[in-house]
Amino acid sequence: MNGLWIGGAALAATALVPATAQAADELKIGLATAMTGDYAPYSEAEGARCMADRLNAEAGPNDPKIELMIEDNRSDPQLAVALGEKFLDEGAQVITGVPFPDSLIPMAQSAQPYGATVFSAPNTQVEMQRAGFDNFIAGAVPDPINAAATAHAVYDKGARTVILMTSPDAGSYSEMLPEWFGEVFEHLGGEVVSKLSYSWGTTDWSPQIAEIKALPDAPDAIHVCDVLPDVGILIRQLRANGYEGWIVGCDAFDDKSLEGTVADASSLDKVMFATHGATGMNTDIDAFLAQCVADGYKVNGIFDALGADMVRVTYEAAKKAGTVEPEALRASIRAPGGYPGVTAPTISFAENGGYPVKTVPVIGFADGKRMLVTDTPPAYVPDF
Structure with a gap:
């Protein structure tokens, strides 16, 4: 009888196990x-x-x-x-x-x-x-939203003319994102004064810089969507050639090697980019x-x-x-x-299904340190 009771207790315990084990x-x-x-x-x-x-x-x-x-x-x-x-x-x-x-x-x-x-x-x-x-x-x-965020931010900083630098090498990321930036910039009242082409992997930007210097007036901003070290080298070479305006980019700028590639902290003072979240602050x-x-x-x-x-x-x-x-x-x-x-x-993905509802931080620099410029959804976004 003792054995039966023990066996029954064991069975009862076993019956309780599946819910937790x-x-x-x-x-x-x-x-x-x-x-x-x-x-x-x-x-x-x-x-x-x-x-x-x-x-x-x-x-x-x-x-x-x-x-x-x-x-x-x-x-x-x-x-x-x-x-x-x-x-x-x-x-x-x-x-x-x-x-x-x-x-x-x-x-x-x-x-x-x-x-x-x-x-x-x-x-x-x-x-x-x-x-x-x-x-x-x-x-x-998506890229049109990122492009819109930087267009609003640099326009609010006083930029009124921009050069777009485009490349087909990364599809719409490097080719259309600058175009969307330009669309929003012009919607706000700015002007796209020129468009230049380039290839990913460029280390000598002198042909593009020569075209920029040949313009009657230096643009207030240059927009490019490229990876490191390319964009760090571009920033360095633009500053070395006397360009003092804004250099605006996409989330690929959000690489911690940017500061080291540019080297001179003052060269970053008029650089900004849109990204997916504020870091370094x-x-x-x-x-x-x-x-x-x-x-x-x-x-x-x-x-x-x-x-x-x-x-x-x-x-x-x-x-x-x-x-x-x-x-x-x-x-x-x-x-x-x-x-x-x-x-x-x-x-949340409920609203769009394929991409989230989030703010878009725009990052700038002060004394070589990252700073948050804006972190709100842009007011105007191109139709995509």
């Missing part, structure tokens, strides 16, 4: 990210790792467990596509790759039969929004990145914060949905109310 759902996120190559400074992987490890450590027994699958795409869009297919075959509900359409469009196509989502933390290009993939989400606001983003560094992660800036947002939003959406089933997970990501983030207190 059953295996949690596994949330698999595949990052084909640039750990080497030209895009390495803009990788989101370390921030994603930092956030995933933090959330896993804090998770309850029934919360989803995050598995990050991270491989180097070597800044090669086609390698990213192949890695994305590998992640999908291994059960990933979310994948990402090089944040440009030549990688993301085929990845979104590959992900469709799996029901999976391509969630590109740093993508800003309108090609993905225009393509209309229901399974694509960008973690950053003791902000909440800085606190997150500093803690990641203290915990041993090699984070390098705002793009890691975007990676952290991607992981947290996906994780919180899985908790809200009560499942990691891919299509239910994507619907939950887009649920009203949004989710807490690193780059913004709340990040």
Whole structure:
């Protein structure tokens, strides 16, 4: 009888176990990210790792467990596509790759039969929004909004004439973003006085500088969307040739090597750029990145914060949905109310589906130190 009672107690205890001890759902996120190559400074992987490890450590027994699958795409869009297919075959509900359409469009196509989502933390290009993939989400606001933010900011600083520098090398990012800037600048009352072309990887800007110097009057501003070290070299060479106006750029300027490449702090005094969150000014983003560094992660800036947002939003959406089933997970990501983030207190995809509602910080410099110029949604945005 004693044995029967013990056995009955054991059965009763067993009946209570499943509610707390059953295996949690596994949330698999595949990052084909640039750990080497030209895009390495803009990788989101370390921030994603930092956030995933933090959330896993804090998770309850029934919360989803995050598995990050991270491989180097070597800044090669086609390698990213192949890695994305590998992640999908291994059960990933979310994948990402090089944040440009030549990688993301085929990845979104590959992900469709799996029901999976391509969630590109740093993508800003309108090609993905225009393509209309229901399974694509960008973690950053589109380029026309970024361009509008800087156009408003530099116009408010008194600029009335601008030169646009464009390149086809990164699609709409380097070719159309300056054009959108010009559209907003002229809408506000400014004038685009010239347009110059260039190629990514330029280290000698003398042909473009010669064209600028040949104009009857120096422009109040020059707009360019290019990566480092190119833009740092451009700023240095413009200043060396006597240009004292504004140099305005995009989120690619938000690379901590900018200050070192330019070298002279005074050369940055009339530089500004739009980005995804204010860093270098003791902000909440800085606190997150500093803690990641203290915990041993090699984070390098705002793009890691975007990676952290991607992981947290996906994780919180899985908790809200009560499942990691891919299509239910994507619907939950887009649920009203949004989710807490690193780059913004709340990040919501309910309004636009493919990109978030967020403010656009514009960063400038004073005595070589970064400062916040504006951090509001621009009043006028081009139709895209």
